[in-house]
Amino acid sequence: MSLILAAESLAEIIRDTLTECESCSVAIAAIIHVALVGAFFGLPAGIFIWAERKVSARIQDRLGPTRVGGRFGWLQSLADGAKLVQKEDLAPAAADKFLFRIAPYIVVIASFAAFMFLPFTDGWSAVSLDVGLFLLFGMLSLEVLGVILAGYASASKWALFGGMREAAQMVSYEIPMSICALVPIVMAGTLNLNEVIHYQSADWIGVIPPFLHWNVFHPVAGPAFVVYFVCATASCKRAPFDLAEAESELVAGFLTEYSGMRWSFFFLAEYASMFLVSAVAAILFLGGWDDGFGIVRSLKGSSTDVLAPSVILGNLIGAAVLMAKASKLVLLQIWVRWTLPRLRIDQVMTTCLKYLLPMACALFLAAVVYPIALLVWTGRPQLLPRLNNEQVKAEVLTSSEVEVKVAAADGEVIQ
Amino acid sequence: MNVEQLLFALFALLTCAGAISVVICQNVVRMAFSLIVCLASVSALFFLLSADFVGATQLMVYVGGTVVLLIFGVMLTSSSTLLQIRTSPAEGFLAAGIGVLFLAVFSFTAWSVDWDANSDRIARVTAVDVPPQGYNEASSGNTVRPLAMAFVGLRPDKGGNAAGYLLPFEIISVHLLVVLIGAAYLARTKRRVSADTQNK
Numbered sequence: 001m002s003l004i005l006a007a008e009s010l011a012e013i014i015r016d017t018l019t020e021c022e023s024c025s026v027a028i029a030a031i032i033h034v035a036l037v038g039a040f041f042g043l044p045a046g047i048f049i050w051a052e053r054k055v056s057a058r059i060q061d062r063l064g065p066t067r068v069g070g071r072f073g074w075l076q077s078l079a080d081g082a083k084l085v086q087k088e089d090l091a092p093a094a095a096d097k098f099l100f101r102i103a104p105y106i107v108v109i110a111s112f113a114a115f116m117f118l119p120f121t122d123g124w125s126a127v128s129l130d131v132g133l134f135l136l137f138g139m140l141s142l143e144v145l146g147v148i149l150a151g152y153a154s155a156s157k158w159a160l161f162g163g164m165r166e167a168a169q170m171v172s173y174e175i176p177m178s179i180c181a182l183v184p185i186v187m188a189g190t191l192n193l194n195e196v197i198h199y200q201s202a203d204w205i206g207v208i209p210p211f212l213h214w215n216v217f218h219p220v221a222g223p224a225f226v227v228y229f230v231c232a233t234a235s236c237k238r239a240p241f242d243l244a245e246a247e248s249e250l251v252a253g254f255l256t257e258y259s260g261m262r263w264s265f266f267f268l269a270e271y272a273s274m275f276l277v278s279a280v281a282a283i284l285f286l287g288g289w290d291d292g293f294g295i296v297r298s299l300k301g302s303s304t305d306v307l308a309p310s311v312i313l314g315n316l317i318g319a320a321v322l323m324a325k326a327s328k329l330v331l332l333q334i335w336v337r338w339t340l341p342r343l344r345i346d347q348v349m350t351t352c353l354k355y356l357l358p359m360a361c362a363l364f365l366a367a368v369v370y371p372i373a374l375l376v377w378t379g380r381p382q383l384l385p386r387l388n389n390e391q392v393k394a395e396v397l398t399s400s401e402v403e404v405k406v407a408a409a410d411g412e413v414i415q
Numbered sequence: 416m417n418v419e420q421l422l423f424a425l426f427a428l429l430t431c432a433g434a435i436s437v438v439i440c441q442n443v444v445r446m447a448f449s450l451i452v453c454l455a456s457v458s459a460l461f462f463l464l465s466a467d468f469v470g471a472t473q474l475m476v477y478v479g480g481t482v483v484l485l486i487f488g489v490m491l492t493s494s495s496t497l498l499q500i501r502t503s504p505a506e507g508f509l510a511a512g513i514g515v516l517f518l519a520v521f522s523f524t525a526w527s528v529d530w531d532a533n534s535d536r537i538a539r540v541t542a543v544d545v546p547p548q549g550y551n552e553a554s555s556g557n558t559v560r561p562l563a564m565a566f567v568g569l570r571p572d573k574g575g576n577a578a579g580y581l582l583p584f585e586i587i588s589v590h591l592l593v594v595l596i597g598a599a600y601l602a603r604t605k606r607r608v609s610a611d612t613q614n615k
Contacts, residue, residue: 023418099448130559131471138475145451145482152444152485167482174479191559 033126037115044327045271046077052271052334059338080264087260092155095257099153104258104265106146111269114139114276119194121289121318122300132193133185136280137178140235143273144170147237147244150266151254162253165345166244169234172352173241176360177231183224183367184215184284193280197288204294211292215285220370224363225285227356229329232277234352236270239337243345278329279322286325289318296321423463429456438510447485451478468558 050065053076057064065073091100117132117139119125129135144166151163185191188199202213215221234241245253255266282288289296299314343351371381433453440446454477461470564570568581 026418096442096444099444102448129467131467134468134475135471138471138478141475141479141482142455145478145485148482148485149444149448167485171479171483 033116037126038112040118040120041112041115041272042268044275044323044330045268046081048271048275048327048330048334049077049080049267050074051331052337055331055334056338059335084260084264089261090257090259092257094155096153096155099149100257101262103146103150103153104262104269106149107143107269108265108272110139110142110146111272111276113142114273117193118276118279119197119283119288120322121315122194122197122296124315124319125194130190130192133181133191133196133280133284136193136276137174137181140273140276141170141174143269146269147254147266150258151244154254154257156257158250158252158256159254162244162246162250162256165246166237166254168345169237169241169243169348169352172349173231173234173356176352176356177228177235179357179360179364180224180228180231181280181284183221183363186364186367187215187218187221187371193283193288197283197290200287201290201297202294203297209292210290210294210297211287214287214290214292220363220366221285223359224367225281227359227363228285229281229332231352231356231360232281233333233336234348236274236277236333238270238274238333240340240343241348242337242342243348246342248342274330274333275326278333279326281329282322282325288325289315289322291317291321419463423460426456426459426463429453430460444485447481450484451481454478454481466558468562 050073054064054072065076067073068079069075091097114136116126117129117136119132147166148163151159151161151166154160184196184199188196190196190199200214202210204210211217216225237244243253245255247253250256255263258266296314296318299310299317374383375381430453433449433451433456436449437446437453440449455474458470458473458477461467461473565579566581566584568579570579
């Protein structure tokens with residue numbers, strides 16, 4: 001079975017327990033994966049739209065939604081959605097109708113597809129690939145394409161300006177963002193996101209708490225986190241970089257001609273990709289599912305049974321920890337949006353090309369040189385004493401091998 | 416017919432439909448969109464063949480490249496929006512001739528491969544186990560590690576002394592650097608000293 005259906009382990013479990021049919025089990029596993037990832041795609045987006053309204057209201061000394069679903073307006077996003085579904089599906093007479101209609105779908109599908117590669121907790125990801133991060137960024141660049149198509153197909157000058165600005169911004173901000181994401185990759189020696197987290201997860205060593213192993217506390221990766229996060233904010237078209245929809249100059253930029261469900265697809269994709277880039281930041285720099293005090297590690301222990309209660313509990317706590325970290329970063333993005341004024345387009349370009357890009361290059365160079373310098377002066381490539389990378393890899397490798405064997409043995413017993 | 420064959424048929428069809436639509440469409444942006452459908456389907460075919468790194472690169476490079484193409488297509492070719500491009504019959508004949516020749520070369524190559532002799536090799540490459548989680552071994556279809564090793568001249572998969580691709584890799588890198596510097600030199604703003612002094 002090939003990599004595109006990397007629903008391998010779940011598919012095998014289903015084949016062994018429910019049905020003998022190979023294609024059926026793969027299909028069932030794929031449906032379960034899509035449903036789970038879809039829940040993680042849709043739910044945070046709804047919650048963050050509500051949070052944006054509440055936080056912006058509080059920052060501006062207002063109350064925000066207070067009526068729908070109780071005192072805090074919990075169900076405001078649902079009410080908004082119901083309102084948007086009822087609206088008429090309009091397309092301008094001059095527009096390229098086909099591209100105009102398809103653009104929101106491209107944006108949503110690209111954002112959704114990028115979620116496939118996120119490891120929500122140790123071993124719980126829809127697709128675990130060695131090119132995980134690379135592919136994720138490829139998917140994100142597809143999302144920009146949808147925005148540009150929307151801007152062009154609307155046949156409106158505001159929309160075209162918005163689309164062109166988005167294209168220019170994306171082409172330049174993609175570079176420092178990828179280079180900064182390379183810093184933890186170079187440190188961990190892998191593009192596999194789950195392995196990057198394993199690199200940052202450690203046990204207590206005397207009184208040194210495990211969270212000091214997170215990349216954000218590393219002298220090179222710490223600044224890289226800041227640069228990455230600025231670029232990630234720009235890549236989500238968030239203020240102060242929301243030049244693509246700058247409502248004070250361009251009405252609503254590429255969104256000008258959209259209404260109803262198609263408009264809300266863009267909105268959904270924006271909040272989902274905010275969550276996505278925040279989750280990637282949490283994975284690369286903040287230890288991902290590692291809680292920082294060794295709780296997940298001690299719960300999971302060296303157990304090889306994926307269905308043991310302690311392992312499942314550890315995984316659930318890990319997923320909650322990752323969600324909490326990503327949500328904090330999303331709240332930070334919301335806070336920044338309602339605090340800072342929008343930059344001009346030339347300032348956006350200057351920020352990227354004259355400041356962020358050289359900083360990213362210097363940090364990448366430093367990430368390569370720093371371990372070598374430490375190795376020369378102190379005799380080990382990190383400041384903190386820890387297991388070296390090969391030991392971590394070997395440990396993970398053996399546990400996955402054992403799982404495969406256990407699954408095979410179970411299959412034999414059932415047969 | 417299993418899931419993989421079904422997906423292959425789907426993506427092969429999408430690739431062909433995208434390619435044909437690039438030729439038939441007369442609108443620059445629609446052409447670019449069809450090109451993306453075609454190239455993205457090719458990347459999906461790479462994934463079906465377990466070439467994950469090539470697939471990801473296809474997606475990243477070609478989609479990014481097409482976006483830039485789109486910008487220039489819109490900014491440089493059309494004076495009004497939604498411009499139509501018309502081709503003359505002579506261009507059509509020329510393109511059709513080249514296309515048929517290409518098709519002939521490709522089908523000749525495909526038919527001349529002795530598939531039976533290579534069947535065990537193909538089976539070895541495609542029958543891969545993906546570990547459920549964590550560290551994926553190089554041999555399990557994750558192609559990044561062997562590719563990276565081969566680029567720096569090490570071939571652990573082919574035994575100690577097999578040749579890698581260090582020299583081609585370095586040549587291409589230097590070539591790209593030269594192209595970048597050349598592009599930056601051509602694109603830089605020229606100082607018109609004489610014009611300024613005349614204005615003053």
